[in-house]
Amino acid sequence: MSSPVIRLGLRDWDHLVPLVSGLVEIPGFTVRIEARDVTPDVLAEPVLDGGETSFSRYVQARAAGDDRLVGLPAFVMRGFRHRCVLVREDSPLRSIGQLAGARIGLTGWPDSGNTWTRALLRGAGVDLAAIRWRIGPLTAGETGKDRVGDRPLPAHVSVMAEGESLVDELAAGRLDALLSPFMPQELFTRTSRFRHLLDDHRAEERAYWEATGFVPGIHLVTLKREVVEAHPALPAALLTGLEESKRRWLDRRRLLADTTPWLLHELTESARLFGDDWMPYGTKCNAEMTRAFCEELYAQGVWPEPIDPDVVFPDPALAAVPAL
Template sequence: MSRPSLPTVRLGLRDWDHLVPLMSGRVRVPGFDIRIDAREITPNVLAEPGLDGGETSFSRYVQARAAGDDRLVGLPAFVMRGFRHRCVLVRTDSPLRSLDQLAGARIGLTGWPDSGNTWTRALIRAAGVDLSGITWRVGPLAAGETGKERLGDRPLPSNVSAMPEGESLVGELAAGRLDAILTPFMPSEFFTPASRFRHLLDDHPAAERAYWSATGFVPGIHLVTLKKEVVEAHPELPAALLAGLEESKHHWLGRRRLLTDTTPWLLHALTESATLFGQDWMPYGTARNAAMTAAFCEELYAQGIWPDPIDPAAVFPDPFPEPVAPGPSASATAAA
């Protein structure tokens, strides 16, 4: 007698290393056949009929929820998150060394409403800089980059403009027509001895540790979403998938602590991270991300990305059981 087939759930996700156990089938979600389509860039889940869910910009998701658009159900699982102090670049010969010195500057960035750039502008705003006094230019990091919607659906402030076709942030910064750029990813030459660029902050890790001490969170950038009709057909799916994502993350951490020779100093970084953040620097769950979610909603309004205050409770309106990390035995199995 054949066994009944499980419902197939197709997700579009970038191949973050902490998702590999789930992508490879090492970690399974009981009751579902999870199929992950690895993507080069973040998918537009709603625009792809073949997807049941996937990786979604936190900014775009929150704005949709604020507008009453509930076509996507967000899971409090931030598959991309990171400090933003490192994301401000200047030329190596620049006199700029601190965020407050960006007042009145000409700054390029990779996308106006983007989650990461919103968090970076929040740092600049917190340093006492008037964002309306900055000349902002939006464009690709490097020439030839396509496939990204950079301006959003809402009217841009008068001090924000799109770069003409053919221009890039790297080119304009190198030419001196920009004073700084905001980018979540470093240009390729940044990893060469002859790089023309450097971080604005000489010791961005110290600034990031201070940020953690002050806020208690690492900013969330992208989260996992599911289409509403898929959730309505399978109400148990969100909690099951959230638990699977949690298991995948801890399985990955166990393997990473065992196989540390992927970079020369990975063991040091893992040890330092555990000392500072505890066992999980990227927690999943509504309660554990409540402070971060509230801070992000506040920034979207304060920066004029959204015209009205946003109720953080509207971001994850449905209760989720807080995911439970695997116990010692599961961690040991993951590392085996």
């Protein structure tokens, strides 16, 4: 009898390559991964059994009692957010605290990454309600993204007019800063009009790690409820396969480190700071990060009530990944 075919929609993260290429197999299942340019809406695509999902949107759904998606504590996208604040090259702003009362654009209000970035402002004592927030695409012409969510926006948050973009508004001086999980291509040139707010965001991120013990989770892998009910062994098996793929990828990168000029340095420095795994999978090792994120969604008004972090990953079988 052939194995059930499980179709997942995921962006082409490097650590998924061993799974995509077949070097890693999921016992009892045939996993097919469709590479996506943007994060898919898993529930809206009948051909998908699961895929990459916004942590924010998933947590809000679970808080509302919507369990149509079963989240795996496998955060395929993680990252510090200090680097995500951009200003003009000639801006006098140099610290998070200086953003008090500023005009700030961002790529989406309920987004996971932007929620984590706003948490940095709260941590620096900045009143989020005193910020004049504007929501819009990073660059002109970007479409296909829900930037607002299902709940009413706060009074101090507005949506840009069609045709406007964050980079254009920042360049014109109508914004003081912008928040974006992805950088505009211009930033990678020698003549960029923009720079990171923090002169040494890496030092700030290291301090954040030392204070919290986690790198913020942005996107996770989810499965449709009906798929899990039909194949109860799938969540744990897939979590294990994702872990093996990540481990194989890291081993290969440490061997084939000449893909960027200083990748070897980054790998060795990361290992010394974070240990063997800076992006661990499993409910238990992500419990503190999950709790902190639930608190931020409520504190920032993204969600109207406190969220019990236990509703996010209720399956005890996903508490930890078995040793490989």
